[in-house]
Amino acid sequence: MKAYIFPGQGAQFSGMGADLYEKSAEAKDLFQQGNDILxxxxxxxxxxxxxxxxxxxxxxxxxxxxxSVILSKVLGDSFKPDMVAGHSLGEFSALVANKVLNFEDGLKLVFKRAQAMQEACELEPSTMAAVLGLEDEVVEEICSETEGIVVAANYNCPGQLVISGEVDAVEKACVALKDRGARRAMILPVGGAFHSPLMEPARKDLAAAIENTHFNKPICPVYQNVTTSAVSNPDEIRKNLEYQLTSPVKWTQSVQNMIKDGASEFIEVGPGKVLQGLVKKIDRNAETSSAEI
Structure with missing residues (x-):
């Protein structure tokens, strides 16, 4: 079974999408629509x-x-997913690719999400840190013992977790994590505490926009960051999407569930190869590739 996966923030690079724009008239039209919508x-x-x-x-x-979305569209008949998933922001790309959201609504929600997250970041100094070489349970335990707001935010693959919260709390947690044997615990160059309770103002803003957006029945199940299991009910998809900003990205668990449900091939749709690397670390036997036209 084919699982199509969609990357999140951090996958961007200068020149991204230019080859698509040049190669495909459909892509050119969609990029121009994107300019108009934004x-x-x-x-x-x-x-x-x-x-x-x-x-x-x-x-x-x-x-x-x-x-990501334009690439999925210009793949045409060769885009036949049995299941989809996206990492954080990538979940919105996945939902357009599997027909839950139309192109315009998906882009409007993503732009609203970006603005809401930016505003939430400006309310309070906050940050994230990458933790390497510790079991998830140890990281969770130290976060719960640390004074202030700090939580496990991204379960990327075994031994690679990102924590998120107030600057002081994240810094204290990093010291404690190194003491417990973390290979690395380093502050990331991000604007705020994504996927933590500090994103509650952004969640409320985005939830209002999501409630006013039409959700269709998907062409295949989506494995959402919040629940990690296959979801096909539009109302469930909507609710899970509303809580994505304040909940952890459970990527490890999502990929494990996709494999358990029959995924044998993971095709990354969008810039970079970050997700392919994570999938290989979750299950080295999984077949991975990049979508190409």
């Missing part, structure tokens, strides 16, 4: 902007979404 020429930043230009949250998230 109200600015994101294609200029994607194709010609610097890495610094692409790091702005209001650019990064719609840029990755556009690259």
């Amino acid at each position: 109200g600015f020429k994101i294609t200029d930043i994607m194709f010609e902007g610097t890495a610094e230009d692409l790091k702005q949250t209001k650019v990064t998230q719609p840029a990755i979404f556009l690259h």
Whole structure:
């Protein structure tokens, strides 16, 4: 069975999507629609902007979404997923690819998400840190024992977890994690505490937009970050999406469930190969590739 997977923030690179734009008339039309919906020429930043230009949250998230979704659309008849999943932001790309959301609604939600997250980041100093070489349970235990808000945010693969929260609490947790044997516990260059309780203001903003968006029945199940299991009911998909910003990204568990349910091939749709690397670390026998036209 084929599982199509969609990357999240961090996968962007200068020049992303330019080859698609040049090769496909359908892609060119969709990129231009994207510019119109957003109200600015994101294609200029994607194709010609610097890495610094692409790091702005209001650019990064719609840029990755556009690259992934447009690639899935120009694959045409060869795009036949048995299941889909996306890492954080990538879940929105997955939901457009499997027909739950239409292109315009998906892009509007992603742009709203980016703006809401940016505003939440400005309310309180917060950050994230990557933790390598410890079991998930140990990281969870130290987060729960640390004073202040700090939680496990991204379960990327065994031995690689990201924590998120208040700056002081994350820094204290990093010290404790190193004391417990973490190979690394390093602060990440991000604008805020994504997938933590500090994103509650953004969750409320995004939930209102999600409630006003039409969700269709998917063409195949989606394995959502919040629940990690196959979901096909549009109302369940909507509810899980609303809580994604304040809940952890359970990528390890999602991939394990996809494999348990029959996934033998994982095809990454969008910029980079980050998710293929994570899948291999979760199960080295899994077959991985990049979608190409």
